[in-house]
Amino acid sequence: MFSVLRAASGPLAEAVRGFVAVSMLDQPWPPRGAPINRFPAMVYCGVTMITDGEVALLDDGGCPGRIAPHWTVSGPRTRPVASLTLAPLRCVTAILYPDAFRLLTGCEPARLKDRNDAGQAWLPDEWNEWPAALQARASQPDAQIAWMEQWLLCRWLPVRPRWDRNIGTLVRAPAVRKPADAARAIGVSHRQLQRQALAAIGLPPARVHRLQRAEQALGRLAGPRGEGAPLPLARLAADLGFADQPHLTRDICDLTGLPPARLAAAVAHDPDYWVYRLDGGAVAFLQDTG
Structure with a gap:
């Protein structure tokens, strides 16, 4: 499994908490157990592109629900959530501060609270550039992140004066x-x-x-x-x-x-808690890939 969390730099760090790239394509499939991905509650918003594989969102009882859109936008989460990997997964996520997300998209974070919806249902038309651009760079996470950084910076700088x-x-x-x-x-x-x-x-x-x-x-x-x-x-x-x-x-x-x-035992030994092991061992609050 490959995973990386990269912090934004310069003025973009005001808007973006970080970027995450994950690939499970090198793992044996099917796995021995159900491959669950567990995520904490968090204040951030996220934009995710699943370039390979599929995940299903788990309900509060741990049962698989709807299939997550490959192009997903998510709002602040008030409770921990989980998803089930249905096929070998590769995805990339931009994690944005909610106030910056509001300026960049015009979307109210409160309306996206505890939601994981199709990106095209919420984001302005110009964001529809993301799926094709990220899919074309699916095998190059560094290139995906560099593309997102440049795209977001070009749009953050004009709205930055309105940031409180x-x-x-x-x-x-x-x-x-x-x-x-x-x-x-x-x-x-x-x-x-x-x-x-x-x-x-x-x-x-x-x-x-x-x-x-x-x-x-x-x-x-x-x-x-x-x-x-x-x-x-x-x-x-x-x-x-x-x-x-x-x-x-x-x-x-x-x-x-x-x-x-x-939690410490789970982070140390349970593969479901891989997200907590990102960022050099520090707990990272990352956006759900579903």
């Missing part, structure tokens, strides 16, 4: 701030922040804060430790402003479907 950087800090700030702190820093009321966040991000500030803080916690848990010692959950909870360790555990479970200890 203050609201953008809710999903980009390294130190995730509580909604009340963010409102004070921006100089708006709680009600104004609520309205602006729902419009730009598609989720209320409290939900954004919860998702981003849990992402930060998972990144710290998965990050390199100089002596190989596990980071104590109680200390991590205190560092990130959780009420206590059980609060941290609940949020991670809400984000991923598993408590920290079981």
Whole structure:
């Protein structure tokens, strides 16, 4: 299996969280078990092109549902999701910050919340260039990513002056701030922040804060430790402003479907959790290929 997560650079990093290319074409088929792909909840939007294979979205009970479109657009996710690979898969995804996605597409992130729909049903006509361009470069993930970077940069720069950087800090700030702190820093009321966040991000500030803080916690848990010692959950909870360790555990479970200890074991040994092993071992919050 080949997989890579590449961060955007320069001005495009303001709009794009990263690019992911995945290929399972080198794996034996059919596999011994059902090849499941598990993804966490996340604030980001995504645009995915499946160039080979097929996936079916799993319902809340874990049963296969509809076949995912090969050209897919997805919105913020409020719960973990999974898909079932039906044929050897190769795909590429652009993961966009929701406020930048709104400026680039004119689509309201709130309307795409917890949805995975055909790209042509939501995206402006010019985005229809993507399927053919990415299919033509299917065997060259570097070329796919370079093409997406150039295409997006040419469209991000003209809309960048309309980007609200203050609201953008809710999903980009390294130190995730509580909604009340963010409102004070921006100089708006709680009600104004609520309205602006729902419009730009598609989720209320409290939900954004919860998702981003849990992402930060998972990144710290998965990050390199100089002596190989596990980071104590109680200390991590205190560092990130959780009420206590059980609060941290609940949020991670809400984000991923598993408590920290079981998640760590799954990431280490369960192929279903391959997405969590991207980015050099740090937990990456990536868009579902379905």
